[in-house]
Amino acid sequence: xxxxxxxxxxxxxxxxxxxxxxxxxxxxxxxxxxxxxxxxxxxxxxxxxxxxxxxxxxxxxxxxxxxxxxxxxxxxxxxxxxxxxxxxxxxxxxxxxxxxxxxxxxxxxxxxxxxxxxxxxxxxxxxxxxxxxxxxxxxxxxxxxxxxxxxxxxxxxxxxxxxxxxxxxxxxxxxxxxxxxxxxxxxxxxxxxxxxxxxxxxxxxxxxxxxxxxxxxxxxxxxxxxxxxxxxxxxxxxx
Ligand SMILES: C[S@@+](CC[C@H](N)C(=O)[O-])C[C@H]1O[C@@H](n2cnc3c(N)ncnc32)[C@H](O)[C@@H]1O
Numbered sequence: 001x002x003x004x005x006x007x008x009x010x011x012x013x014x015x016x017x018x019x020x021x022x023x024x025x026x027x028x029x030x031x032x033x034x035x036x037x038x039x040x041x042x043x044x045x046x047x048x049x050x051x052x053x054x055x056x057x058x059x060x061x062x063x064x065x066x067x068x069x070x071x072x073x074x075x076x077x078x079x080x081x082x083x084x085x086x087x088x089x090x091x092x093x094x095x096x097x098x099x100x101x102x103x104x105x106x107x108x109x110x111x112x113x114x115x116x117x118x119x120x121x122x123x124x125x126x127x128x129x130x131x132x133x134x135x136x137x138x139x140x141x142x143x144x145x146x147x148x149x150x151x152x153x154x155x156x157x158x159x160x161x162x163x164x165x166x167x168x169x170x171x172x173x174x175x176x177x178x179x180x181x182x183x184x185x186x187x188x189x190x191x192x193x194x195x196x197x198x199x200x201x202x203x204x205x206x207x208x209x210x211x212x213x214x215x216x217x218x219x220x221x222x223x224x225x226x227x228x229x230x231x232x233x234x235x236x237x238x239x
Contacts, residue, residue, distance in 0.1 A: 006078070015186060016056050016084075022174040022190060025227035027058075030122055032225040033153030033232050034062045037118050038070075040149040040236070045069060050116045050143070052104045052136075053077075053124030057085030059153070060099070063120070064092045072097040073116075075107045105132065108139035115143050122153040123230075126197060126204040133204070134212060141216040144237045151234040152209070155197060156223060159207045167228040168194070209233050 020026040041047050047070045054060045054074035063070055076082065079101045089097060104124070119140050125133050140150050157164050171194060178187035197203060210221050210233070218235030225232045 015183075017058070018178075018183070018186065019190070021177045021181065022171075023230075024174075025230060028227060029153045029225065029230050029232060030059045030062055033120060033122050033151050034059060034066055036224070036232055036234055037063070037120055037149060037151045038067050041069075041117065044117070046071060048115070048117045049073070050119045051075070052119065052121040052140075054085045054099060055081055055123075057081075057088035057099075059120065059122045060085060060097065061088050061092075064089065064096055068096070070096070074099040075102040075104060077101065077103040105136050105139060108136065108143055111139075111143045113142055114145040117145050117148045118151070119144055119148070120151045120153075123155065125152055126155040126202070129199075129201050130204075130208075131201075137212055138216055141218065141237060146237055147239045149234060149236045150213070150218065151232065153230070153232045154204065155229050156204055156206045156209055156231045156233055157229060158226075159205050164229075168198070170228050206231070206233070 037049065038047075047067065049063060049070050049072050051060055051063065051072060051074040054076045055078075057074075060072060060074050063072055074085065074097065076085070076099075082099060082101050085099055089099070104121075125136065128136065144150060158167065172191060175187045175190050175194075178184060178190070206223050210223070213221050213233075213235040217238065219238050221233075221235040223231050223233045
């Protein structure tokens with residue numbers, strides 16, 4: 001089962017770095033996701049990290065700048081992202097990272113059991129239909145080393161419908177900034193994207209996220225650092 005959806009081949013993908021205008025806590029989620037990963041390994045000499053969906057490389061850059069003991073492998077299914085991310089990482093030593101264009105499930109299937117100490121993904125998994133997302137989560141568990149951590153900084157909806165509606169309305173209003181900055185095209189693309197994310201087959205709820213990870217065998221599950229629709233969710237693979 002391959003994922004053929006291309007949700008970032010449009011202008012929203014090309015101009016992804018402008019997204020922070022509509023998401024004041026964007027960097028907060030990215031940096032907290034990275035901090036969660038790094039804090040899990042206090043004292044480790046070398047941490048082999050897989051990043052799923054590096055995009056323009058914001059989270060990748062945060063990972064490499066916060067811990068020189070990290071070796072990062074990044075994958076992203078959208079070919080246009082590779083050049084952008086490589087440009088963002090140009091000042092880091094080449095031996096500290098490798099990036100390639102690949103789809104998450106296809107890439108994970110090719111990896112041996114217990115290949116990475118940590119797997120991180122920021123604003124990627126909520127884009128996927130549930131069945132496909134669950135297949136990726138199973139592969140993440142298999143490919144992670146025992147004692148390793150999976151961190152997902154993502155759009156993770158609260159389970160309470162009225163509160164979720166409030167969060168969604170807040171976010172849609174934030175897209176007005178693109179009109180104010182003469183980019184009504186981006187307002188439309190991001191609004192459409194957020195409405196598509198509400199599809200019952202796609203929306204990622206926090207209770208579902210925790211239950212799914214538990215089912216795979218993850219422990220110490222937590223959701224932290226919530227800002228409206230976004231939060232950091234993580235779990236570890238038992239020793
Ligand atoms: C919203 S961007 C997030 C970028 C980055 N993680 C960040 O923190 O800014 C989502 C990225 O995930 C990629 N992506 C979506 N589905 C994917 C999949 N199935 N496999 C690999 N990459 C995927 C997209 O191409 C896009 O670059």
